[in-house]
Amino acid sequence: GQGVEQPDNLMSVEGTFARVNCTYSTSGFNGLSWYQQREGHAPVFLSYVVLDGLKDSGHFSTFLSRSNGYSYLLLTELQIKDSASYLCAVRGDRGGSGNKLIFGTGTLLSVKP
Amino acid sequence: NSKVIQTPRYLVKGQGQKAKMRCIPEKGHPVVFWYQQNKNNEFKFLINFQNQEVLQQIDMTEKRFSAECPSNSPCSLEIQSSEAGDSALYLCASSGTISNERLFFGHGTKLSVL
Numbered sequence: 001g002q003g004v005e006q007p008d009n010l011m012s013v014e015g016t017f018a019r020v021n022c023t024y025s026t027s028g029f030n031g032l033s034w035y036q037q038r039e040g041h042a043p044v045f046l047s048y049v050v051l052d053g054l055k056d057s058g059h060f061s062t063f064l065s066r067s068n069g070y071s072y073l074l075l076t077e078l079q080i081k082d083s084a085s086y087l088c089a090v091r092g093d094r095g096g097s098g099n100k101l102i103f104g105t106g107t108l109l110s111v112k113p
Numbered sequence: 114n115s116k117v118i119q120t121p122r123y124l125v126k127g128q129g130q131k132a133k134m135r136c137i138p139e140k141g142h143p144v145v146f147w148y149q150q151n152k153n154n155e156f157k158f159l160i161n162f163q164n165q166e167v168l169q170q171i172d173m174t175e176k177r178f179s180a181e182c183p184s185n186s187p188c189s190l191e192i193q194s195s196e197a198g199d200s201a202l203y204l205c206a207s208s209g210t211i212s213n214e215r216l217f218f219g220h221g222t223k224l225s226v227l
Contacts, residue, residue, distance in 0.1 A: 030212075031212075031214060033214065033215070033216075035216075035218075040220075041220060042117070042204070042218035042219055042220045042221065043204070043206075043216075043218045044218070045215045045216065045217070048214045048215060085154065087156075089156075100146065100158045100161060100169060101146075101158075101216065102156075102158070103148070103156035105153065105154040105155050105156075106154050
């Protein structure tokens with residue numbers, strides 16, 4: 001079946017880095033997005049990838065391997081305020097899942113001092 | 114700050130009651146999505162529109178929900194007869210393109226069905 005899987009929780013230390021993993025299985029592939037959601041707030045777009053490899057966007061970088069159905073979001077120079085839930089979302093093909101995004105349940109990142 | 118406006122922020126209903134929520138998408142965005150996020154953080158796609166037309170919806174939405182996106186008026190999502198399992202955060206999102214690389218979300222309407 002179709003789905004997006006993420007670990008529930010991740011803990012890291014201020015000033016270091018954190019890698020949030022995402023694996024997916026969808027009918028076709030038309031891009032993968034990452035969103036940040038703080039408690040009680042709207043999800044906020046971070047990044048979109050459709051080609052394999054690493055996309056460096058400064059504080060956030062994303063990696064994609066379409067053949068493995070795998071992506072990660074890399075946060076560097078972590079700050080306490082990076083503590084949030086990070087959601088992975090995949091868009092399948094129009095004939096399969098349609099044009100909607102299929103979301104994972106998010107990884108709750110806790111950044112400790 | 115989100116430019117997608119959802120009202121009300123909180124909604125409390127009894128079982129069997131109608132529950133209606135509204136969404137004003139970002140100006141100029143023709144595509145609107147509704148998602149349900151439950152207490153386990155699972156996102157369930159409900160329905161999407163392009164301008165006023167429904168693109169796709171799930172069975173539950175077709176049978177129990179009423180949704181529309183009229184021109185020059187807010188989009189709306191209404192549960193005809195609320196059930197306890199409908200308690201969740203209902204998120205509206207809009208996109209400037211049909212390819213939907215980037216969705217802009219509202220803060221959501223948190224529905225509690227007692």
